[in-house]
Amino acid sequence: MTKQEKNDVIELLKGKFSQYNNFYITDTESLTVAQIGKLRNHCFSKQVEMKVAKNTLIKKALESIDAEKYAGVYDSLHKVTALLFSENPKDPAMILTGFRKETNNERPVLKAAFINGDVFVGDNQLKALTQIKTKNELIGEVIGLLQSPIQRVLGALQNRDAAKAEEATADAPAAEPAQEAKTEPAAPAAEAPVTEATSPKETPVAEAPAKETSAASETPTAQAPAVETSSAPEAATAEATEPETPAAKKAAASPADDEATA
DSSP states (O other), X not given: OOHHHHHHHHHHHHHHHHHOSEEEEEEOTTOOHHHHHHHHHHHHHTTOEEEEXXXXXXXXXXXXXXXXXXGGGGGGXXXXXXXXXXXXXXXXXXXXXXXXXXXXXXXXXXEEEEETTEEEESGGGHHHHHXXXXXXXXXXXXXXXXXXXXXXXXXXXXXXXXXXXXXXXXXHHHHHXXXXXXXXXXXXXXXXXXXXXXXXXXXXXXXXXXHHHHXXXXXXXXXXXXXXXXXXXXXXXXXXXXXXSHHHHHHHHHXXXXXXXX
16 A cells, blocks of 8 residues: 555545544454445445544544544554444444344454543443433433423323313203203293283273272262162063063052042
């Protein structure tokens, strides 16, 4: 490899280290070409970039960016090294774990991992890295913690509304007869003003003639004609009906005989 080619690799690695805050340093020694190609496919499906480079070039790229910041990973730069760059800090750990199970192999070996400024050294850190919380997961947990009191309040309000609805449903049959009992007496109460309004108009008309007739009957001049007129027809009818009986005929004839005897 020429000096220019080495410089090109260093510049490429510097760009990746500056772009990603998370990268894994793995040992791909003893892996076949087919296995490395399969590992690349796994990384591509998870949007993880895989780069194989010499340890000296990797170290120079890191030192040119910030020598102190990456000092914890220098001791892991030995043997064959493959770098895995990812936005998600635990995706490379999941890829390595799944690839090991699929190939029934302990390779590739995790040498170190740089996660947002923290360095995890050793293959025994792989399981812990698969359980690490991502930024989105942490935000989701914080939002869940903030929403839990609100959800409790909303749940309490919903339970109270449901209890009130059940009480209203239970009291509904008893309330209907009470309403009917209140509405039934309303009909006579509505008719009462009608009778009171009509009765005063009818009574003056009926009472006026009654007072006039009573006043007329109390005067003595009004009673005399009433007796004479009532007795005259009765006497006339009596005279008209009495001669028809034998006793009447005798009574009528007796005065004539008395006059003849005299």
